[in-house]
Amino acid sequence: MTTAGRSAGLPETVVEIERHVATAGWDQPPRLYGLADTADVLAREPALAEQLRLGPDGVGLTPVEQEDLPRDRPLDEVLASIVWPPSVSGCALAVERIVLPPSAEEGLPDEEDLAAEWAAAHPDRADVRIVVGVLRDGSSSCVLRVRGHESERDLVRDPEVSTDLVRALAQTLEE
Numbered sequence: 001m002t003t004a005g006r007s008a009g010l011p012e013t014v015v016e017i018e019r020h021v022a023t024a025g026w027d028q029p030p031r032l033y034g035l036a037d038t039a040d041v042l043a044r045e046p047a048l049a050e051q052l053r054l055g056p057d058g059v060g061l062t063p064v065e066q067e068d069l070p071r072d073r074p075l076d077e078v079l080a081s082i083v084w085p086p087s088v089s090g091c092a093l094a095v096e097r098i099v100l101p102p103s104a105e106e107g108l109p110d111e112e113d114l115a116a117e118w119a120a121a122h123p124d125r126a127d128v129r130i131v132v133g134v135l136r137d138g139s140s141s142c143v144l145r146v147r148g149h150e151s152e153r154d155l156v157r158d159p160e161v162s163t164d165l166v167r168a169l170a171q172t173l174e175e
Helices: 003-022 038-044 075-080 102-107 112-121 163-172
Strands: 031-037 061-065 090-099 126-135 140-146
Touching: 003 031, 003 061, 003 090, 003 126, 003 140, 031 038, 031 126, 038 061, 075 163, 090 112, 090 163, 126 163, 140 163
Parallel strands: none
Antiparallel strands: 031 061, 031 090, 090 126, 126 140
C-alpha cells in the first residue's frame, strides 16, 4: 500500500479501534495497537484473511492489539520505552481520561495523586475515551468519545484532540 493510501485509511482504522474498545465498556486500562498494512498481513499470513474478516484486496490497515501495558509506571514512561520494528506501519493507543471544565482548575491540588482523586470526585467531570493513531509518515488521527454519548454521531473526530499523545506515539516509531 502506498503511503498516501495508509494515511487515508488511518481515520477509519482509529474509529474501528474505538468501536472495538467500546464493546468492553468503560473503565479500561490503556490499550496499545500496532498498525500493519493489510496487504502485508495477507502476504505473510493468508490464513488470517478469513479469521480477521479482511477483504481480498488487502487495502487498509490492520490493528494488532499488544499485550497489556504495565500499570505500575506512568503511561508517558511506558510509551518512551517502546520501539516498533520497521515492519509496523504505525501504532494506536486507546486511553480514558477525566476532563474538567476550565473553572475547576482553580481548586486543583498541586500534588499529582491528590489531583487525580480530586478530579475523579469533581461533580463537573467528564470521562472521555481518546483513540490516537500515528503512522511512520507523520500522519495522525484522533477520535474522542464522552461517556454517556454512545451514538456514532457523538464521536468527535479531530486530529488535534491530543497532540501530546500524537507526539508520544510518533516517538515510538522513530528509528
